[in-house]
Amino acid sequence: MAERVLMNGNTALGEAAIRAGCDCYFGYPITPQNELTSYMATYMPPNGRVFVQAESELAAINMVYGASAAGKRAMTSSSSPGISLKQEGISTLAGAELPAVIVNVQRGGPGLGNIAPAQADYFQAVKGGGHGDYRQIVLAPDSVQEMHDLTFDAFDLADAYRGPVMILTDGRLGQMMEPFELRPAVTPGTDKPWAVTGAAERDPNLVRSLYLVVEELEQLNLRLQAKYREIESREVRVEERMTDDCDILLVAYGSSARACKGALNEARAKGYKVGLLRPLTLWPFPSARIRELAAKVKTIIVVEMSAGQFIEDVQLAAEFQTEVLLENRLGGFVPEQRDILKRVEGLSKC
Amino acid sequence: MLERVLIAGSGGQGILLIGRILARAGMLCVPHVTYFPAYGAEVRGGTSNCQIVLSDEEIHSPVPDQFEAMLILNQESAKRFLPRRSDTTRVVLNTSLCDVTDSDSLTTIPATDIANDLGEIRCANFVMMGAYLASSNCVPAEALEECIRMELAGKPPALIDLNIEALEIGLNHER
Numbered sequence: 001m002a003e004r005v006l007m008n009g010n011t012a013l014g015e016a017a018i019r020a021g022c023d024c025y026f027g028y029p030i031t032p033q034n035e036l037t038s039y040m041a042t043y044m045p046p047n048g049r050v051f052v053q054a055e056s057e058l059a060a061i062n063m064v065y066g067a068s069a070a071g072k073r074a075m076t077s078s079s080s081p082g083i084s085l086k087q088e089g090i091s092t093l094a095g096a097e098l099p100a101v102i103v104n105v106q107r108g109g110p111g112l113g114n115i116a117p118a119q120a121d122y123f124q125a126v127k128g129g130g131h132g133d134y135r136q137i138v139l140a141p142d143s144v145q146e147m148h149d150l151t152f153d154a155f156d157l158a159d160a161y162r163g164p165v166m167i168l169t170d171g172r173l174g175q176m177m178e179p180f181e182l183r184p185a186v187t188p189g190t191d192k193p194w195a196v197t198g199a200a201e202r203d204p205n206l207v208r209s210l211y212l213v214v215e216e217l218e219q220l221n222l223r224l225q226a227k228y229r230e231i232e233s234r235e236v237r238v239e240e241r242m243t244d245d246c247d248i249l250l251v252a253y254g255s256s257a258r259a260c261k262g263a264l265n266e267a268r269a270k271g272y273k274v275g276l277l278r279p280l281t282l283w284p285f286p287s288a289r290i291r292e293l294a295a296k297v298k299t300i301i302v303v304e305m306s307a308g309q310f311i312e313d314v315q316l317a318a319e320f321q322t323e324v325l326l327e328n329r330l331g332g333f334v335p336e337q338r339d340i341l342k343r344v345e346g347l348s349k350c
Numbered sequence: 351m352l353e354r355v356l357i358a359g360s361g362g363q364g365i366l367l368i369g370r371i372l373a374r375a376g377m378l379c380v381p382h383v384t385y386f387p388a389y390g391a392e393v394r395g396g397t398s399n400c401q402i403v404l405s406d407e408e409i410h411s412p413v414p415d416q417f418e419a420m421l422i423l424n425q426e427s428a429k430r431f432l433p434r435r436s437d438t439t440r441v442v443l444n445t446s447l448c449d450v451t452d453s454d455s456l457t458t459i460p461a462t463d464i465a466n467d468l469g470e471i472r473c474a475n476f477v478m479m480g481a482y483l484a485s486s487n488c489v490p491a492e493a494l495e496e497c498i499r500m501e502l503a504g505k506p507p508a509l510i511d512l513n514i515e516a517l518e519i520g521l522n523h524e525r
Contacts, residue, residue: 006377006385032389115389176412177370177385179377262410337410 002181009147010174013077013103013167014039016151019185022101023072024050026063030079031115032171033105037077057082061089061102068098069207071195073155073188077103079171080121081112084129090164091130095209095220097194099158101151102136103167105174108332116332117171117255119305125168126283126313133221135228137165137235138282140253144178150280152183159190161231168282170305172255172334237280238289242268246275248344249293251314252303253279255334260303263340272344282310287317294318299347303327303335351380351406353488354414357478358399358431359423359444364475367501368421369400372479374497375489376404384412397426404488419486421478423461425449442481444474457485459523465516470509473516480520491521 007015014036017025025040037053044051050067054060060076067074078086083104093100106121108114121129125138137157139150150167158165196205211217239257241264243249248267250260257278267274277293279286294300300322302311308326315324327343329335355372359365366387373385387400401417403409419440422428428448435441443450446462459481465474476498483491495514502510 004377006374006383008385171389172386172412175387175389177373177383178409178412179383258410261408265410334411334413336415338415 002183004179004181006177006179007144008035008175008177009141009144009169010035010105011039012144012148012180013151014043016148016183017075017101017155018043018047018049019183020152020155021073021186021188022049022075022155024052024063024067024074026052026054026060026067026074026076028054028057028060028078028082030082032107032117032174033077033079033103035174036103036105057085058089061086061093064100064102065089065093065096065098068093068100069096069196071192071197073099073101073159075101075103075155077105079105079107079115080109080118083121083124087124087130089130090136091128091132091134092209093164094130094134094136094224095132096207097162097224098164098207099155099162100164101154101158101167102164104169106168106170114332115171117173117305117334118330118332119170119254119256119310120307120330121168122282122304122306122309125166126285134163134224135231135283136163137161137231137284139165139167140280140282141167141169141173142254142257142278143180144173144176145180146280147173148180149183152186155188157235159188159192161227162194163227168254170255232284235281236284236286236289238286239276239278239280241276241278243275243277243293245273247273247298248275248347249297249300250274250276250303250340251278251290251300251310252276253282253310256303256305259335259337260340262337263344266337266341267344270345274344285313285317287313290314290317291319291321294321297322300324301327301340301343303340305329305334351404351488353404353419353486354417355402355404355419355421355482356399356417356431357402357421357423358397358427359475360426361396361398363398363423364472365398365423366400368475368479369402371494371497371501372489373402374501375493376402378493378497379489380404381406382409384409386412397430399427399431419482421482422448423474423478440485442478442485444478446474457481459520461520464519464523468512468516468519470512470516473513476513476516477520477523480517481523482520483517484521484523491517
């Protein structure tokens with residue numbers, strides 16, 4: 001039986017990275033993700049891995065670029081303001097088709113904001129915070145167990161599709177402790193014939209995102225777009241609860257989804273036919289499934305810790321088949337179970 | 351079973367430590383546990399608090415809006431959190447540092463004075479935890495003692511024993 005331990009989300013994620021074969025971690029401190037950087041500082045070197053506290057977020061993401069180009073599993077982590085600083089590097093990783101894992105333990109914004117949990121970096125994560133036509137896979141855990149499990153997936157997806165993968169979480173999931181089952185360590189099996197590992201006995205490889213010849217850059221973009229369509233067709237992941245017979249569909253991710261799970265149980269106990277769809281992948285987005293459910297339900301309530309970002313993707317997917325309402329909190333507040341329940345009860349009175 | 355616990359005091363009183371130990375002990379005997387610390391800006395002398403939920407059912411929020419129990423270690427926390435208790439909240443109040451207004455509905459214990467008498471003022475948190483365990487049946491004292499040894503592994507054995515002694519004094523304190 002797997003070992004059951006009690007850790008907070010940040011450290012559960014760090015332990016998963018080590019077990020997933022992360023060779024190099026580069027980071028710069030920021031609350032509320034510091035336990036992750038601290039955990040990597042403590043446990044990477046004794047495991048024969050590389051830990052560097054970089055001089056800045058920019059340095060850290062570019063160190064990830066270097067390590068990844070050399071064929072190593074590399075990651076960085078930060079929280080909202082620090083992730084903004086990394087955007088140029090993320091775009092460059094995407095352009096150079098380099099695998100990387102980037103963790104954003106979101107806090108309240110804009111600007112330096114505060115250190116409370118938030119989901120206001122949704123647009124930045126799923127629409128591409130950096131420049132150019134690129135996408136990154138975005139994974140959204142809602143428990144400490146998933147902070148652990150999805151980290152293994154993040155490294156595998158990054159290698160499989162050769163690009164940056166973001167784990168988009170928040171201060172509440174990073175700070176809270178919960179028991180979870182440790183997954184056994186794995187040995188990464190991905191062959192990386194493109195990596196710059198020394199060309200003494202082969203033709204040299206070149207890793208770059210600069211293509212001055214327009215035909216070449218168009219070809220790169222077409223290849224990237226084909227890859228993104230493949231990801232969209234293969235990697236969408238959702239959790240659904242009681243969607244078979246629901247009239248009211250809650251759609252939420254991360255900490256907001258946890259509050260929805262509580263509201264769902266309470267609402268069902270009171271006789272309201274509520275269901276929940278929770279994307280585990282924010283990109284690729286579960287548009288097809290939301291479109292299907294939108295055709296059946298009377299109302300969709302989107303619950304988010306941002307001012308109406310996540311709801312835009314739900315609205316696009318729902319294609320005006322049903323009303324889509326927003327229930328949200330801003331600035332570091334997490335939506336409460338009772339507020340979501342009140343919203344459900346209010347609807348039924350109309 | 352649902353036990354939502356708030357522990358609050360000042361930075362340096364070991365608030366987060368006893369919270370983590372309670373969560374760890376809870377994990378040994380309850381299916382679902384969460385622990386959530388007030389994080390970031392806390393400093394020695396400032397305020398500190400954490401919230402623990404022990405439950406038979408899946409826990410949706412690690413930050414509850416109601417509590418079955420509150421452990422209040424200083425006056426600032428009493429002012430801030432006592433208004434949030436319900437009629438059924440069991441409160442353990444450190445009377446060494448808190449003004450007592452309505453002792454009838456509270457478990458009162460001079461935890462800091464007791465810890466001082468033991469020769470280690472920093473044990474007041476475990477005196478409080480003992481007094482809480484006496485009023486609660488969700489975590490057996492033995493499980494908590496085991497977790498004190500786990501959490502403080504590597505600390506001087508005399509200090510660990512002293513903390514367990516403080517816990518037992520709290521457990522057996524006449525109220």
